[in-house]
Amino acid sequence: MRLMPHPATEDIELTEVLRALADPVRLEIVVRLAVSGEMTCGVAGDDLGVHKSTASHHYRTLREAGVVHTKQVGRLKYMSLRRDDLDSRFPGLLDSVLNATLP
């Protein structure tokens, strides 16, 4: 399995997180993860209106920004929000974004 880089908590940069969240497709992915918890890339990226390779690029952007964590189980990859890491680094940020998105 190929190693996927995840930034350490203390290396998560505010502007990178904001940039990652500032795209409608990625924000939708984040909202899905927030609502439903850990899920496979396939589920998280279903019906987004973009090609699967485009979705894959977005997964990477989110991962490299430190927004999501990805682990491989069998031939599936599971993504989850790095809530604790984000909360400890930027308290309240993720919650305010999610509250602004979810009705």
Added chain:
Amino acid sequence: MRLMPHPATEDIELTEVLRALADPVRLEIVVRLAVSGEMTCGVAGDDLGVHKSTASHHYRTLREAGVVHTKQVGRLKYMSLRRDDLDSRFPGLLDSVLNATLP
């Protein structure tokens, strides 16, 4: 004087705000406004390391995203954070960003 478009509070979009904040130069401007309150573009853009025309483009981006309000007084233009508008639209967002930025 040329009219500068400011989005109405209810028209401020989350992704636009996030995108506006996701640039180091613009974030620095926002921080200055948060710390010192209303100031002229000249002061807000001092020592940012970019050309004044570049700074002017950033002012526009912030204004059009609904992050700042600009008014002209004489030949100066004063910018201020739209704190109340942002708070009412996206509660806690601006505070969390500022708290993550200010030591």
Added chain:
DNA sequence: CGTATGGTTGGATTATTGTCAAACAATTAG
């Protein structure tokens, strides 16, 4: 082993963005 599944990678394309430089515009000061 061969094949299907789930996702990534690389190339190509197009759109967006950040930047500077130079010209411009509006206002005030002399």
Added chain:
DNA sequence: CTAATTGTTTGACAATAATCCAACCATACG
């Protein structure tokens, strides 16, 4: 009126980013 001050606009350019397509790779299943 003429000069200087404050910002904005326009054009050009380079860098980034979003997207699709096709090929690929790793794993599991028959």
